[in-house]
Amino acid sequence: MRRATLASGVIGAAVAAVAILHVPAVHRSLAARGAPGGAACPFGYGAGARPVDLEARRARAAALRGPTAARARPALGFTLDATTAADVTAWAVAHDLRCDRRRGGMVVECTQVPGALVPGAGALAATAVWFELGPSGRLASIKTVRRDPAVAAVASAFTAAEHAVTARAGAPVRRDGSAAPELLARGALRQAMVEYRFTDYRAVLRATNLGDGFVLTEEYATLVE
Amino acid sequence: MSISRHRTTALVASLFAAGCSGDDISPTVDAAPLGSGPGATVKCESSGKNAFDTYGANAFVAVNKKIFANVTTEITGHSTTNLGDSFAKVGSGTPASTADDAAKFEGKLAAFLVYAYGGPNDITYADGVSYHGPQDMVAAHVGLAITSAQYDYFISSIVVPALISSGVMHGTGGATSPDDVTTCFAPIVTDAAFKASIVGK
Numbered sequence: 001m002r003r004a005t006l007a008s009g010v011i012g013a014a015v016a017a018v019a020i021l022h023v024p025a026v027h028r029s030l031a032a033r034g035a036p037g038g039a040a041c042p043f044g045y046g047a048g049a050r051p052v053d054l055e056a057r058r059a060r061a062a063a064l065r066g067p068t069a070a071r072a073r074p075a076l077g078f079t080l081d082a083t084t085a086a087d088v089t090a091w092a093v094a095h096d097l098r099c100d101r102r103r104g105g106m107v108v109e110c111t112q113v114p115g116a117l118v119p120g121a122g123a124l125a126a127t128a129v130w131f132e133l134g135p136s137g138r139l140a141s142i143k144t145v146r147r148d149p150a151v152a153a154v155a156s157a158f159t160a161a162e163h164a165v166t167a168r169a170g171a172p173v174r175r176d177g178s179a180a181p182e183l184l185a186r187g188a189l190r191q192a193m194v195e196y197r198f199t200d201y202r203a204v205l206r207a208t209n210l211g212d213g214f215v216l217t218e219e220y221a222t223l224v225e
Numbered sequence: 226m227s228i229s230r231h232r233t234t235a236l237v238a239s240l241f242a243a244g245c246s247g248d249d250i251s252p253t254v255d256a257a258p259l260g261s262g263p264g265a266t267v268k269c270e271s272s273g274k275n276a277f278d279t280y281g282a283n284a285f286v287a288v289n290k291k292i293f294a295n296v297t298t299e300i301t302g303h304s305t306t307n308l309g310d311s312f313a314k315v316g317s318g319t320p321a322s323t324a325d326d327a328a329k330f331e332g333k334l335a336a337f338l339v340y341a342y343g344g345p346n347d348i349t350y351a352d353g354v355s356y357h358g359p360q361d362m363v364a365a366h367v368g369l370a371i372t373s374a375q376y377d378y379f380i381s382s383i384v385v386p387a388l389i390s391s392g393v394m395h396g397t398g399g400a401t402s403p404d405d406v407t408t409c410f411a412p413i414v415t416d417a418a419f420k421a422s423i424v425g426k
Contacts, residue, residue: 177395
C-alpha cells in the first residue's frame, strides 16, 4: 500500500506538472508563447484552432521535420491530411466500434479496436486509438495504445510496425533500446523506441515494459502545413 | 529533524533553484540513506544506493523539467487527448484536488519526488516555501477519471523518455551496463496497486 501510494504520487506529481499549465497565470504565459488554446484549456478542449494555434503547430512541425519527403505516409490504413471525422465515424459504425468525439470534436477516440482494423502492428488489438483532426478538419495524427501481457506479442508488433513504416516511408532517424523479447522482459520501464522524421511526416513507435504487461504506442502525424 | 537532514533540505532547495536557472551544480550525497520514503531502500544497479543518493537533486530537477518539456511538446502539437481531459479541471477546484495554484503544485511535486526516491521528507523549495514530501496522492486523482490507456501512454511516452533523456542509466543490465531505470526508478511507478489507485477514480 505504501509503495502504491508512493507510485501514485510520482505519477500524480507528473500529472500535476501538466496540470500546472492550466493555472491562469501559467496558461497566459503559454498562450503568449504561442501554445494552443489561448485563454481556454491549453490542451485545446472545446476550442477550435486559432491563429496562435496555427503558428504553434507550424513551429512544432518545423522543429520535427527531416531533410527529405517520405516515400509514403502510412497511418494504419487512414490517410493523413485527407481522412475526415465523418470518414472515421463511418468506419466506426461499419465495424461497430465505440468512439467518442473529444475536445470540441477535434479528436475522435475509439476503444477496443481489433488489430485487423488498424493494421501495421500485426494482429495486436488497440486499447485506444486517437484520431486528431487538424485545422482543416482532416486527419493530422493517429495515436494508439496496444497492450498485451506477453512480451512476445508486443515485441513482434513493434518489429512489424517498424518494418512496415521503414518499407513504406523510409529509414528512421533515431532508435533507442531493443525490442528483443529477452531484453524487453528484463524489467519494468525497459523500452524500445524508433522515430521517423521527414519533411511531411513523423512517426514514433515505442514498446514498453510496464511491469504489469507490455505496451506498444504508435504515433503517425502529418507535418504538412 | 537532524542537522544532516536540515543541511540536505537546504541543499535540495538550492539545487532546485539552480535547476530552474539552468546552472549546473553537482550535489553532495550523504553516505547513508537519508529518507524514509518507499524508494529509500530500493537500490540502483549502478551504485547500490537509492535513486536520490545515486543521482542527487539536480537529476530530479532535470527529470521534472523534462516531463514539463515533453508535455509542452504535446500541448504545442495540440495532441494531448491521450493524456485525458482531467487537466482542464486543474485550478478550478472541481474536483477539490485541483485547487492548488501553480507554485504550490510545483513545490509539492518537488517535495514528493525527493521524498519518494529516498531524499528528505521536507524541502524548502526555490520559492522559499517549505513543502512536505509524504502526501496523499490517491486523493489527488479522485474525480479525474483517468483511463488505463491514458495512463499507459503517459508512462511510456512522457515519463520513460524523461528519465532516459535526463541521464538515468538504462543499459542492458549488469555491472558493465547498469539499468537504473528498471532497478530503482521503475519499482516505484509500476506497482500494480499504484495504477489501480489512479485509473478510473
